[in-house]
Amino acid sequence: MNPPLNYISLMAGLWFSWLLSPAWLVTAQASPAPRGQKMSVTPVTSVPTGMRGLFKGNFRYGLRWTDLSGDNWLILTQTGDFTPPGRRPSPDEPDESRHSELYAYRFVNAAGVFSPAWQITDFVRDCPLDITAEFIVPATEVTDLNGNGVAEVWVMYKTACRGDVSPATLKIIMYESNKKYAMRGNARIQLPDFSEGGDKNPDAALRANRTFLQHAERKWQKFCRETFE
Numbered sequence: 001m002n003p004p005l006n007y008i009s010l011m012a013g014l015w016f017s018w019l020l021s022p023a024w025l026v027t028a029q030a031s032p033a034p035r036g037q038k039m040s041v042t043p044v045t046s047v048p049t050g051m052r053g054l055f056k057g058n059f060r061y062g063l064r065w066t067d068l069s070g071d072n073w074l075i076l077t078q079t080g081d082f083t084p085p086g087r088r089p090s091p092d093e094p095d096e097s098r099h100s101e102l103y104a105y106r107f108v109n110a111a112g113v114f115s116p117a118w119q120i121t122d123f124v125r126d127c128p129l130d131i132t133a134e135f136i137v138p139a140t141e142v143t144d145l146n147g148n149g150v151a152e153v154w155v156m157y158k159t160a161c162r163g164d165v166s167p168a169t170l171k172i173i174m175y176e177s178n179k180k181y182a183m184r185g186n187a188r189i190q191l192p193d194f195s196e197g198g199d200k201n202p203d204a205a206l207r208a209n210r211t212f213l214q215h216a217e218r219k220w221q222k223f224c225r226e227t228f229e
Contacts, residue, residue, distance in 0.1 A: 041065045041142045051114045061137045068149040071109040078102045081131045100124045100133035127161035139223045152176045167197030181206040183216045187226035
């Protein structure tokens, strides 16, 4: 025997009401990305027109991503070694005034207008020997390790003025929004008959966050070694 028509109408109404209930709407929402998952990040191969004139140095590498703060751009630049304007090397010491600088910038893009969010600056001054100030590009990364929708931006670089086989100064700098975290130390040199360096020192902010500290230590372990040809 078929059920009465009014029973069918009642059940259809209850089903439709359940579909529109808040509980169903909540469970139907997309779940957040798993903790520690990388955000969707796009490499930047050239600098947008609207960003030109907002940074120093020569473009080295960049990344673009979207988080709760909007459309973000990371730009890494390096100057290479140079003699400052107005200073001429002397004939006796032709290399005494060579400098080298590097910069990292985060910009937020709003309708083609790029606003600076933070900047990293480091340099080597007055180096008469082999001079280095360069990013370790493969270590550059954007993550969301704590799953809060705000990117953590990681850069790593080395600086040195040396005429021998000695470790370069090594740094990992990370920003989450405008809060800075850092691990500083020196590169690890490993030769058949010689090894030196590899020391690291996280700052207080990094030590206070176990998740960030563990990630920084893994990154240091992976990229701290320096080779010489």
